[in-house]
Amino acid sequence: MKWGLFTLISAAALLLAQNINYQQDAKWRAPEEAAAKKNPLAEKPELAAGGKKLFKRNCVECHGDSGQGLKKAADLQLPVVQSQSDGTLFWKITNGNPDHGMPSFSGLPELQRWQIVLYLRTLAQQ
């Protein structure tokens, strides 16, 4: 009974914490060439573990532990995010959207940014 109540409260808290009202910035679009880029690590899913560590270090403050989105940041589990190509997500991580609070992470090595993209894909399965 206690566990059931705990699970119910946890699920409600998670739902309330999710930023399901997130609206995309229509002007924040990756150029076609960038959007078409393939993830060079796509065949190495084991590297998502490193992506998770980088996500924890750089992203959770705004996007939450499981990418559910906090404050004005996107809920990364939503189809509106997950339907974007790897290249688009990579471009957004690289350039940021500084006028809307998303910093640029171009200082991270390129492969580490692709590792983050790899990890973001695992959020859709959660």
Added chain:
Amino acid sequence: MSPVFRRVRRWKICLLSLALTAGIPSGARAQEAPYFVTYDHHPEEPGNLEIAIWSTVGIPRGGQKLFFAPFSEFEYGVTGRWTAELYLEGQATSGDSAVFTGWRLENRFKPLKREHWINPILYFEYEGLNEASKILKEVVGSAEISAERNAELAAVHAHEIEAKLILSSNVHDWNLAGNFIVEKNLSLGEGFEFGYALGVSRPLSKLASGKECRFCRENFNAGVELYGGLGSTNGFGFHETAHYLAPVISWQVSDNSSIHFSPSFGLTDVSYPVLLRFGYSYEIRAFGSKVARMFGGKP
């Protein structure tokens, strides 16, 4: 209280402050370059506050004196394109005294929204210093370090403004950065002084490992800086100016703190032979939101 005792007590206070600051739970941002003097184009993340303590130790040659110049830095990301910083600095010289040397307020603006091949940053700083300042956060003019006593130097106040054009680029995980510096002392009838700083660095690993580790290569960033003075409007160029070549390394100790180290080697007769620089920085994430919440505001 005798002057000798007062001097010893000031040294102890300096060392105690350093020890206390180093005791804060420790790593810096993963993408932070290891430079001490050169600026790259990455602003502080909006709402984050980075608190750091840095030190410059001047190793003398004949006729010069050993000095220790610590300074603290408070860097805040006002917006995604505007970073503001406050510096407080001091200095202690062997066989002389320890003095507070002033403060600096700097602002960096990123005019372009997206990443480009070359990313410009505009930098403006106001400095309320005295002539005893020896942190050498930048090197301008002839940049010769005065051998006069601290008491005399600290009595001469300087109000200075400084501007920098920062150009920086990330190429295949290497960061290349160049700064051109112009400084004007408003208190004296001097001309404009010029300086430069160039830096190149890269992380030691391209990939992040899946395990939590302090000593993984990905936590280290290394490079080299070259900086110096370019004279003034009274005489532009390299003649009798100080220049330094400095290997730099930073180690991200934890998710939000890092340790930096650099030995700088003087390249000319007016340079100090060696400057040892080290620092520790700790980042408070979402500091702005936390403060807003404390006062009942919207984060």
